[in-house]
Amino acid sequence: MISDTGAMQVIETYKLMIYGLVQGVGFRPYIFRLAHTHRLKGWVENRTDGVILMINATHEGVLKFRDEIIHTAPVASAIESIEIVKAGRQEFSSFEIRNSEDISDAVTEISPDIAVCPECLYDMKEQPHRKGYPLINCTHCGPRFSIIRDLPYDRPNTTMAPFDMCPVCRAEYTDVSDRRFHAQPVACNHCGPVYRMESASGQIENIDDILTRVKDIVAGGGLLAVKGTGGFHLTCNAFSEEGVKRLRNMKRRNGKPFALMFRSADEARKFVKINRKEEEVLTSWRRPIVLLRKKRNITKGIADGLSTLGVMLPYMPFHHQLFEHLDTPAVVMTSGNFTDEPILISDEKATRMFADHVDGVISYNREIFNRIDDSVLAVTGKDVMVLRRARAYAPSPIRTGIELEGILGTGAELTSTFCMGKGRQAIMSQYIGDLKNLETLDFYREIYDRFCRMFRFSPNLVVSDLHPDYMSTRFARQLAKEHPNIQHISVQHHHAHIASGMLDAGLEGEVLGFSFDGTGLGSDGHSWGGEVLKADYLNF
Structure with missing residues (x-):
C-alpha cells in the first residue's frame, strides 16, 4: 500500500484492486476510457473478487487516477475500497481489457438489474438496427442479476449465451468509444431475443402488432400476463373496475392492494402526493414501487381502505412502448402468480397456467434465471425504508x-x-x-x-x-x-x-x-x- 505523502515522480508499475459493486455496471469500459484520458498503459480485468488493474504511472498520477475513479464511477456502481500496491516493473505498450478470471472464494458484488437509460430509449427510436427493439440495453442499463448464472459476469455466464452477436453488435461490443463496449446483454433486432404474444386467436411475433393488440385488450377491460425483468406481471387498465375485479378474482386476493405503474411522475401526481425525496426514489435507476399518500381514489378494488398507493414508473423498454400506445395513464402491475406461490418465470408454465384467465400472455425468449419481484419502499422524513x-x-x-x-x-x-x-x-x-x-x-x-x-x-x-x-x-x-x-x-x-x-x-x-x-x-x-x-x- 502506498501513502499520499508523495514520492519521486518516476514511472512505476502499480496494481489497483477495486472492491464493491464493479461488475455488470460498465466498469471495465469506464476504466478503459479513463485510462486513455490519462494516457495510461496497462490492463484491466474482472475477477471473482473485484476488478484489478495494472498500470504504468507516476506516484502522483496513480493517486489522481484513483481519485477520479472514486468521483466519476458509473452511477450504478458502488466502490467499497481501492487498494494500490507498487508492483514489479513491467512495460505495457497500450491499455487493454483482459478476459475475466475466477481466482478465489472471495467475490465481488453482483449487479442488480438496472432500469433502461434515456440514451437507450433514444436509440430505440433512432438506431436503424434497434428501432422499436423492446430489449435494448447498454453498459449503463438492462438485466443483470436476473440473467446471471455464475461469476465472473461475462456473456457465457448469463442467459444471453445462446444469442450470438451480429456483426453490428459485435463491432459495438469491441469499440471502446461505444456505449455498448463490453455490454454483456447487447443485442438488436437482428440477433437478440424477441417478444411474442399468445392468445386464443393465435400467436403474434411482430412487436408493433403485439402493442396494437395490447392496446385493444387494455382499453376493453381485459387482462394480460406480461413477462418483466424478474418474472411475469398480471396487468389491466387501472381505471377499469371490471378489469380490476377480474384480476382480484383470478389471484384469489381479497384485500391486499395492487401496485400501479404510471406513464410518468406527472401523471402520478394527479392521484398521489410526491415530495422531493419520494420523486428521487421513484425516478432513480432502481425504479422501485414507492408507497405514496393518496390524493383521491382511482378504482374500487385497487387499494380500498388505505391512505397510500404503491406506485412505480416504467423500467423496461417494453413498458415505455406500452404507454406510447395506451390511452390510460396507469395500469395495474402485480406479481404474476397465484396467492402464496412464487412469481412465474417460465414462458411455457405462464402460458399454461394463465391461458384460461387472461386475454393474452406476452413473453420473450431470453430466460430469467433468478426470479425477482419488484422492490417496495417508503419514505419517512429523510429516511428511505426498504419494505420488500x-x-x-x-x-x-x-x-x-x-x-x-x-x-x-x-x-x-x-x-x-x-x-x-x-x-x-x-x-x-x-x-x-x-x-x-x-x-x-x-x-x-x-x-x-x-x-x-x-x-x-x-x-x-x-x-x-x-x-x-x-x-x-x-x-x-x-x-x-x-x-x-x-x-x-x-x-x-x-x-x-x-x-x-x-x-x-x-x-x-x-x-x-x-x-x-x-x-x-x-x-x-x-x-x-x-x-x-x-x-x-x-x-x-
Missing part, C-alpha cells in the same frame, strides 16, 4: 462493520428471505414470500444453492427462528444434521427484529426495543405478541 428488498436492490450487500463470515440466517415463516455473512457484509436474498407451500420452499432452496455457488459461501453457523415448526427452522436443522461441522442456534423472533433495527441504526450496547411484529414463540414456550425488550445484540 428485491429487483434493483438484491443481491447488493449491506455493509455491517461486524465480521460475519460463514453465518447463515434462515429468516422467518412469512415474507421470508435468508441472509449470508461474507466478510463484513450481509448478503440478503431477494424477497421469497411466505413459506406455506412446496413451491415457495423449493424457490427458497433453489436460491440458497445458487447464492452458495455465486458467492462462494460455506456456512459454519446457521441461525433460525426459535419456532420449531417454521419451514426456515426445519431447513436450518436439516442443514446442521447433514453437515456436522455446522452449528445451529435459535433466536427469539422479537429479539431478532430489535437486533436488526440496532444494526440498521448503527447502535451499540443496551437499548429499549419496541417490536410490534405480531406473534412469535417466546423463550418461555408461549406465543408472544408485540414486545418491549431491554436488549443488546446477545441478550434480552
Whole structure:
C-alpha cells in the first residue's frame, strides 16, 4: 500500500484492486476510457473478487487516477475500497481489457438489474438496427442479476449465451468509444431475443402488432400476463373496475392492494402526493414501487381502505412502448402468480397456467434465471425504508462493520428471505414470500444453492427462528444434521427484529426495543405478541 505523502515522480508499475459493486455496471469500459484520458498503459480485468488493474504511472498520477475513479464511477456502481500496491516493473505498450478470471472464494458484488437509460430509449427510436427493439440495453442499463448464472459476469455466464452477436453488435461490443463496449446483454433486432404474444386467436411475433393488440385488450377491460425483468406481471387498465375485479378474482386476493405503474411522475401526481425525496426514489435507476399518500381514489378494488398507493414508473423498454400506445395513464402491475406461490418465470408454465384467465400472455425468449419481484419502499422524513428488498436492490450487500463470515440466517415463516455473512457484509436474498407451500420452499432452496455457488459461501453457523415448526427452522436443522461441522442456534423472533433495527441504526450496547411484529414463540414456550425488550445484540 502506498501513502499520499508523495514520492519521486518516476514511472512505476502499480496494481489497483477495486472492491464493491464493479461488475455488470460498465466498469471495465469506464476504466478503459479513463485510462486513455490519462494516457495510461496497462490492463484491466474482472475477477471473482473485484476488478484489478495494472498500470504504468507516476506516484502522483496513480493517486489522481484513483481519485477520479472514486468521483466519476458509473452511477450504478458502488466502490467499497481501492487498494494500490507498487508492483514489479513491467512495460505495457497500450491499455487493454483482459478476459475475466475466477481466482478465489472471495467475490465481488453482483449487479442488480438496472432500469433502461434515456440514451437507450433514444436509440430505440433512432438506431436503424434497434428501432422499436423492446430489449435494448447498454453498459449503463438492462438485466443483470436476473440473467446471471455464475461469476465472473461475462456473456457465457448469463442467459444471453445462446444469442450470438451480429456483426453490428459485435463491432459495438469491441469499440471502446461505444456505449455498448463490453455490454454483456447487447443485442438488436437482428440477433437478440424477441417478444411474442399468445392468445386464443393465435400467436403474434411482430412487436408493433403485439402493442396494437395490447392496446385493444387494455382499453376493453381485459387482462394480460406480461413477462418483466424478474418474472411475469398480471396487468389491466387501472381505471377499469371490471378489469380490476377480474384480476382480484383470478389471484384469489381479497384485500391486499395492487401496485400501479404510471406513464410518468406527472401523471402520478394527479392521484398521489410526491415530495422531493419520494420523486428521487421513484425516478432513480432502481425504479422501485414507492408507497405514496393518496390524493383521491382511482378504482374500487385497487387499494380500498388505505391512505397510500404503491406506485412505480416504467423500467423496461417494453413498458415505455406500452404507454406510447395506451390511452390510460396507469395500469395495474402485480406479481404474476397465484396467492402464496412464487412469481412465474417460465414462458411455457405462464402460458399454461394463465391461458384460461387472461386475454393474452406476452413473453420473450431470453430466460430469467433468478426470479425477482419488484422492490417496495417508503419514505419517512429523510429516511428511505426498504419494505420488500428485491429487483434493483438484491443481491447488493449491506455493509455491517461486524465480521460475519460463514453465518447463515434462515429468516422467518412469512415474507421470508435468508441472509449470508461474507466478510463484513450481509448478503440478503431477494424477497421469497411466505413459506406455506412446496413451491415457495423449493424457490427458497433453489436460491440458497445458487447464492452458495455465486458467492462462494460455506456456512459454519446457521441461525433460525426459535419456532420449531417454521419451514426456515426445519431447513436450518436439516442443514446442521447433514453437515456436522455446522452449528445451529435459535433466536427469539422479537429479539431478532430489535437486533436488526440496532444494526440498521448503527447502535451499540443496551437499548429499549419496541417490536410490534405480531406473534412469535417466546423463550418461555408461549406465543408472544408485540414486545418491549431491554436488549443488546446477545441478550434480552
